[in-house]
Amino acid sequence: MSDIIDDANERAEMFLEHSLQQHRKRTREDEVQIQIGDDVICIDCYGPIESQRLKFLPRAVRCVCCQQIRERSHAR
Numbered sequence: 001m002s003d004i005i006d007d008a009n010e011r012a013e014m015f016l017e018h019s020l021q022q023h024r025k026r027t028r029e030d031e032v033q034i035q036i037g038d039d040v041i042c043i044d045c046y047g048p049i050e051s052q053r054l055k056f057l058p059r060a061v062r063c064v065c066c067q068q069i070r071e072r073s074h075a076r
Ligand SMILES: [Zn+2]
Pocket: 042, 043, 044, 045, 046, 047, 062, 063, 064, 065, 066, 067
């Protein structure tokens, strides 16, 4: 059973990796959204961005957590 799960995880990772490579090719800038299916993926942690957040910030590229970390590190 665990083989099947590993397989699925591996495929998901490959798909994500491929998407990220495409994304890096497209731009060296950080500020372009990564979209996988209907999800927008955070460019820092690669987790899906909350749909609530996207309603307010349609061009958000980071989830709330990573945005806060980034703002904090910029505030220095
Ligand atoms: Zn994030």
